[in-house]
Amino acid sequence: MAPSLESHIIPQGAEIGADTLISRSKVTVIGSGNWGSVAAKLIASNTLRLGSFHDEVRMWVFEETLPSGDKLSDVINATNENVKYLPGIKLGKNVVADPDLENAVKDANMLVFVTPHQFMEAICKGLVGKIKTDAEAISLVKGMEVKMEGPHMISTLISEQLGVNCSVLMGANIANEIAQEKFSEATVGYRQNREAAEKWVQLFNTPYFNVTAVQDVEGVELCGTLKNVVAIAAGFVDGLEMGNNTKAAIMRLGLREMKAFSKLLFPSVKDSTFFESCGVADLITTCLGGRNRKVAEAFAKNGGKRSFDELEKEMLQGQKLQGVSTASEVYEVLSHRGWFELFPLFSVVHEICIGRLPPSAIVQYREHKSRSS
Ligand SMILES: NC(=O)c1ccc[n+]([C@@H]2O[C@H](COP(=O)([O-])OP(=O)(O)OC[C@H]3O[C@@H](n4cnc5c(N)ncnc54)[C@H](O)[C@@H]3O)[C@@H](O)[C@H]2O)c1
CATH class of the missing domain: 3.40.50.720 (NAD(P)-binding Rossmann-like Domain)
Known part of the structure; x- marks a missing residue:
């Protein structure tokens, strides 16, 4: 005791x-x-x-x-x-x-x-x-x-x-x-x-x-949860050495999907929450630093040939990665609800993580245009 x-x-x-x-x-x-x-x-x-x-x-x-x-x-x-x-x-x-x-x-x-x-x-x-x-x-x-x-x-x-x-x-x-x-x-x-x-x-x-x-408990919690998926995307961009403009684009697309996904699940989520520390600020810091970005960068540098599990064990010494499992959970929601078209970035992150698409696919899709942000 x-x-x-x-x-x-x-x-x-x-x-x-x-x-x-x-x-x-x-x-x-x-x-x-x-x-x-x-x-x-x-x-x-x-x-x-x-x-x-x-x-x-x-x-x-x-x-x-x-x-x-x-x-x-x-x-x-x-x-x-x-x-x-x-x-x-x-x-x-x-x-x-x-x-x-x-x-x-x-x-x-x-x-x-x-x-x-x-x-x-x-x-x-x-x-x-x-x-x-x-x-x-x-x-x-x-x-x-x-x-x-x-x-x-x-x-x-x-x-x-x-x-x-x-x-x-x-x-x-x-x-x-x-x-x-x-x-x-x-x-x-x-x-x-x-x-x-x-x-x-x-x-x-x-x-x-x-x-x-x-x-706005759901808005705050969904911001904190979903930004880890965007951080994985930012890591792919870093691993492929695509530069700052591309990373900023991924962050903007990611924020847009974070907001759309949160509001579809919980209509009570407030727009203003995305401007709090839990929103855009957390997204920026996680896409610049943070373990999800770091491990995703290594994954892309290796051409997706080494699994996230293996890289997590090697690079994080017992700390856990959240973005990959969250991407999978989000993908399951998109699949159940028929929302793939609305969330191309979230979908492609999971498909890269499981090896269905190469890391370069992170920029090879078109932003879905039918939803206003
Ligand atoms: N580290 C950060 O910078 C940071 C910042 C904000 C939020 N978070 C969030 O905080 C939460 C906790 O992350 P962390 O960084 O404190 O943990 P961590 O990834 O550093 O450490 C993993 C923890 O899980 C424990 N663990 C391992 N197996 C377990 C089991 N079977 N049952 C219960 N516990 C087990 C380990 O003992 C250790 O305490 C996560 O949701 C993370 O996303 C982390």
Whole structure:
């Protein structure tokens, strides 16, 4: 069992009444990859500063044995550093790594989900009946699930499986840059509960991480999810050395498809959301930097001869690629709904990823003209 920071939270002899403690929110971060660790760092700096939160931030760790033979969670607790996914960055002494999911969430009333999306269904299943009934959740997870009845956003999966309200946080946020406290912005998308959204903003906002809230959970989440497909396309363009004009064209086409796809799925999605950090800003940063672009560049450089699985293992050291699986999920939606003609860029990205088309096909199609943007 992971150590507790209770002695840190309540200094010996301090006169803190039980009521004060009860009204403070307790935060657990579910996930400890690259972004999960940075999220824990941001949150931990604020829980120490703000009286409305318990100091301690629990971080659930999917346990791994490191090459040294040590357990990752033990090393995080001993060094205050996630040596595998965020080496060289101190998380804050009030971050406690916990490999036991049930124990990590047991007292929490604010749950931050931040794992690669393919693990979310199993994690939610493991949490049914284990969380506080009045808990609020937020998802930092980019991706969707496609089921028989249609696409399911991760925030919906969390809400439906766990019976909690779930907001989302997305933005132009390459984790390693935020870890070094370089200025960036993010967007919280919420459904109805403005009060909860404000609390999430308080929890994440720092002088170098500027968070704003918008009432458009689906718009924010779809921006964060779909831009990874466009980043794969941008990587192909880089791998083929097509230059900046081509990449800008791909980004424009991609943004147009992101908006059209989001609005077809959820007519409530707002145009203004695409101008928030989660929209055009995240698209730009992901197409310039980011792991999806990087691995897609290598794929195109190799003429599509080495699979994404192989390149992911070789280039990302355990980090996960989201764009390829999202492209496949989007393709499934396009296929079910007969929308291929409306989304030529999304379609061709998937077909290149699975080897049906060569990387050069990324510019060999005509933009569908019948939809106005
Ligand atoms: N890294 C970024 O810059 C960044 C920025 C914004 C959003 N995101 C999003 O955040 C989410 C989490 O990404 P990340 O960068 O924190 O993770 P990551 O790709 O760096 O690490 C993978 C994580 O998955 C865990 N894992 C492996 N197998 C697992 C299993 N079977 N069950 C549960 N967990 C398992 C690993 O322990 C590790 O914590 C993703 O949706 C990603 O798109 C990432």
